[in-house]
Amino acid sequence: MSTRRAITEPRWVRLLLTTVALLFLGCFLALPLAAVFVEAFAAGVPAYLKALSEPEAMSAIWLTLLVAAIALPCNVLFGVAAAWSIARFEFRGKAALITLIDLPFAVSPVVAGLVFVLLFGSQGLFGQWLSAHDIKIIFAVPGIALATLFVTFPFVARELIPLMQAQGRDEEEAAVSLGASGWQMFWRVTLPNIKWGLLYGVILANARAMGEFGAVSVVSGHIRGETNTLPLHVEILYNEYNQVGAFAAASVLALLALVTLIAKTVVEWRMRHETEMLSASLSPEAAGAPPAAASAAR
Numbered sequence: 001m002s003t004r005r006a007i008t009e010p011r012w013v014r015l016l017l018t019t020v021a022l023l024f025l026g027c028f029l030a031l032p033l034a035a036v037f038v039e040a041f042a043a044g045v046p047a048y049l050k051a052l053s054e055p056e057a058m059s060a061i062w063l064t065l066l067v068a069a070i071a072l073p074c075n076v077l078f079g080v081a082a083a084w085s086i087a088r089f090e091f092r093g094k095a096a097l098i099t100l101i102d103l104p105f106a107v108s109p110v111v112a113g114l115v116f117v118l119l120f121g122s123q124g125l126f127g128q129w130l131s132a133h134d135i136k137i138i139f140a141v142p143g144i145a146l147a148t149l150f151v152t153f154p155f156v157a158r159e160l161i162p163l164m165q166a167q168g169r170d171e172e173e174a175a176v177s178l179g180a181s182g183w184q185m186f187w188r189v190t191l192p193n194i195k196w197g198l199l200y201g202v203i204l205a206n207a208r209a210m211g212e213f214g215a216v217s218v219v220s221g222h223i224r225g226e227t228n229t230l231p232l233h234v235e236i237l238y239n240e241y242n243q244v245g246a247f248a249a250a251s252v253l254a255l256l257a258l259v260t261l262i263a264k265t266v267v268e269w270r271m272r273h274e275t276e277m278l279s280a281s282l283s284p285e286a287a288g289a290p291p292a293a294a295s296a297a298r
Contacts, residue, residue: 036247036250037247037251039244040247040248042243042244043244048248051242051244051248051249052249052252055225056228056233057245057249059225059226061252063141063144063227063228064210064229064230065210067144067145067209067216067229068148068209068210070145070148070149071145071209072209075152075155075202076156076198076202079153079156079157079160079198080156080160080194080198082097082157082161083156083161083164085097086161087160087164087165087169101157102154102158103154104152104153104154108214109151109212109213109214110214112150112151112214113147113214113216113219114218116143116146116218117219120137120143124138138219139221139227140227141227143219143220144219146219148212148215148216150215151208152212155201155202155208156202156205157201159197159198159200159204160201163194163197167193167194171189172190175188175189196267196274200264200268203260203263203267204264207260210230210253210256211231211257213231216229216232217235224236230249230252230253231253234250234253
């Protein structure tokens with residue numbers, strides 16, 4: 001018996017595992033997703049469109065997009081800075097920084113929301129100063145943006161740190177030795193090398209930002225038409241037994257999730273494709289400065 005056959009499972013095992021996986025995905029993913037759209041269109045297309053065109057629904061959609069638009073640039077800036085410092089430098093407290101980046105994964109979003117209330121609420125640590133200067137954070141858009149930023153900021157950094165560590169800094173050092181400035185090195189060497197990992201992290205952060213419920217629920221105040229994001233709007237309509245409105249809003253979230261999934265798949269394919277092309281183009285006897293480094297020096 002060959003080694004290949006010795007480590008290959010019998011055909012019936014592969015079929016059984018595949019069947020179990022497909023049944024699990026069908027019951028816990030495809031079926032609920034289909035149920036959302038069936039319930040959303042249960043009263044017909046006019047009722048569906050009417051539910052989405054309600055002022056409160058439109059406000060929830062725009063607020064969700066606004067919060068995501070605020071959180072994502074901050075995630076990109078923090079993620080790139082954190083990944084660069086961790087992957088390129090050795091400094092005291094590096095392990096603590098990595099641990100803090102993972103903190104939102106370990107802390108419940110509800111607890112994170114409560115922390116912001118204790119800091120910026122009317123009875124919080126900075127509450128009196130904020131009230132004296134007529135600055136409103138809790139039960140307003142800034143509080144929602146802060147809560148969303150807290151639960152999403154690890155995604156970009158966590159994608160870039162292992163990528164930049166694996167790539168090393170040879171190309172960047174070569175670019176500097178050839179006369180490239182710091183900005184030239186970043187734009188022509190570092191950024192092209194991490195672009196797909198950065199985009200992948202942005203996609204994951206965007207999905208979390210638009211679907212976040214726990215932390216946003218604590219700091220929003222549930223003010224209709226003002227501080228309700230789309231997930232909060234779904235909850236309110238469902239509690240009021242407005243099935244069509246709730247599932248119509250939920251279908252928008254489901255569509256956004258599907259778009260995110262498609263974008264994630266495309267990015268993964270491009271990353272794999274570029275990696276394979278790079279591996280095929282490299283040869284053991286290749287010498288000289290890397291192409292990206294030479295380009296940065298021009």
